[in-house]
Amino acid sequence: xxxxxxxxxxxxxxxxxxxxxxxxxxxxxxxxxxxxxxxxxxxxxxxxxxxxxxxxxxxxxxxxxxxxxxxxxxxxxxxxxxxxxxxxxxxxxxxxxxxxxxxxxxxxxxxxxxxxxxxxxxxxxxxxxxxxxxxxxxxxxxxxxxxxxxxxxxxxxxxxxxxxxxxxxxxxxxxxxxxxxxxxxxxxxxxxxxxxxxxxxxxxxxxxxxxxxxxxxxxxxxxxxxxxxxxxxxxxxxxxxxxxxxxxxxxxxxxxxxxxxxxxxxxxxxxxxxxxxxxxxxxxxxxxxxxxxxxxxxxxxxxxxxxxxxxxxxxxxxxxxxxxxxxxxxxxxxxxxxxxxxxx
Numbered sequence: 001x002x003x004x005x006x007x008x009x010x011x012x013x014x015x016x017x018x019x020x021x022x023x024x025x026x027x028x029x030x031x032x033x034x035x036x037x038x039x040x041x042x043x044x045x046x047x048x049x050x051x052x053x054x055x056x057x058x059x060x061x062x063x064x065x066x067x068x069x070x071x072x073x074x075x076x077x078x079x080x081x082x083x084x085x086x087x088x089x090x091x092x093x094x095x096x097x098x099x100x101x102x103x104x105x106x107x108x109x110x111x112x113x114x115x116x117x118x119x120x121x122x123x124x125x126x127x128x129x130x131x132x133x134x135x136x137x138x139x140x141x142x143x144x145x146x147x148x149x150x151x152x153x154x155x156x157x158x159x160x161x162x163x164x165x166x167x168x169x170x171x172x173x174x175x176x177x178x179x180x181x182x183x184x185x186x187x188x189x190x191x192x193x194x195x196x197x198x199x200x201x202x203x204x205x206x207x208x209x210x211x212x213x214x215x216x217x218x219x220x221x222x223x224x225x226x227x228x229x230x231x232x233x234x235x236x237x238x239x240x241x242x243x244x245x246x247x248x249x250x251x252x253x254x255x256x257x258x259x260x261x262x263x264x265x266x267x268x269x270x271x272x273x274x275x276x277x278x279x280x281x282x283x284x285x286x287x288x289x290x291x292x293x294x295x296x297x298x299x300x301x302x303x304x305x306x307x308x309x310x311x312x313x314x315x316x317x318x319x320x321x322x323x324x325x326x327x328x329x330x331x332x333x334x335x336x337x338x339x340x341x342x343x344x
Contacts, residue, residue, distance in 0.1 A: 011258030015278045018251035023099045028236050036091035038211040043253035044204030076199045080206025089172035096165025099286030105169040107279040107305045111135040112177030113272035120181040130315025137308030141301040180268035187264045196264045
């Protein structure tokens, strides 16, 4: 429970802070989506010092268990590349859309996560009215956001650019929803939280490598351009620019580590629920901090997201209640059978 609390705290702080800082970069004329992609995963070295804490890594050589399991190592690299593509799609959408809009769109990942968890992880939870209601409401919320494009579109942004941001953000939500059940499948062969951190280092390193290759081949957005951008483009000056980059690196690492920990300690579906529940904080942060427009259609979309999320939680509550009742009946049956056997 302590680990779950720590991971959810990392997820909460990391998700809200990373979204705000990422948008801060683009608001103040930062323009490189590859830089925004890189900072989401480049903080993986921050996880390595966990080996200095014996309670987490008791007497284990770094990465020895991963090297001994080449299949898990290969899967970690593959998922890392998938995560790199997800980061790029998120950066592309975040560069165009207001923070509150992108957060609403990303909340649709719960619907994708539910479907993919049933298909890939073989979740025992079947599709019922509450689940289906959640999927329909989240999908409808996304449609309403698309219809509000003219009112929600930032000044100077074309309709085509808005739609690119819209579909990139939905694509990022879909990939993240795929990432969660894939990780649950891999974690079935993992025996410790320390190994989860090792896998996270490998995945983030693979995603970083993908971003570095992209920056290397991009003629107008390489590493030299970061220096030029900090001095001549970013309107808050070089000092704030590099602090923004550093803040992104740290906050995104907290977000992803919190997500990985929640999936390992619970399930991919629970991790998806926890992530989606934080989207409301991101929406509020975008409106309060950056003055994002909050028109009628967006208000309705927010209500639909809350309704869908509440419907899903209520469905989980009903399911757990039935499970407890069935267990109680089974216990009573066992007690009765034992008593009858003693009497005979």
